[in-house]
Amino acid sequence: MKTIFQIPRNLPQFEKPALFVSSGEYEANFYLVFMGKMIKKEQIKMPPREEAKEKQGFVGRKGGMQSLSAVSHHGAYIEDLKKKFQKIVHRKIHDFIAEFKLEEIYLFAPRYASKRIIDGLDKSEQKKVRMKFFKELTKINPLEMIKIFQKELEKIKVS
DSSP states (O other), X not given: OOEEEEXXXXXXXXXXXXXXXXXXXXXEEEEEEETTEEEEEEEEEOOOOGGGGSOEEEEEEETTEEEEXXXXXXXXXXXXXXXXXXXXXXXXXXXXXXXXXXXXXXXXXXXXXXXXXXXXXXXXXXXXXXXXXXXXXXTSOTHHHHHHHHHHHHHHHHO
């Protein structure tokens, strides 16, 4: 699953390993960035099932009468899926921090997904999140994240 991207010399090269996380609501990509390379380490995809998008029920018998016995609610399924996804993302971040002794994490996710990810991290892990970018970039060339990061650094230097 490892895909390696060479970071162009005009972009930051990262002397220390950093983790770039690009996440949406049901998809996340994890990139280790270090010494001019960006390595896709992991990808998580948990799209909702099509059949769960509508209420489902079955007919049961109680006291000799037929009636609608159970209905699965799309909302409960979706919330459960979001929680499972969030737990997996947290575990991956935790594992990457331990394995690579990371001090910097850069998060690219819509505001709502970003909040869920940050809220689930330990306090020490939250401090490692250096920048948050409220954009969903799961389907673009990952080097775009480095370009966005560089633009933000330039803004900080100017001000």
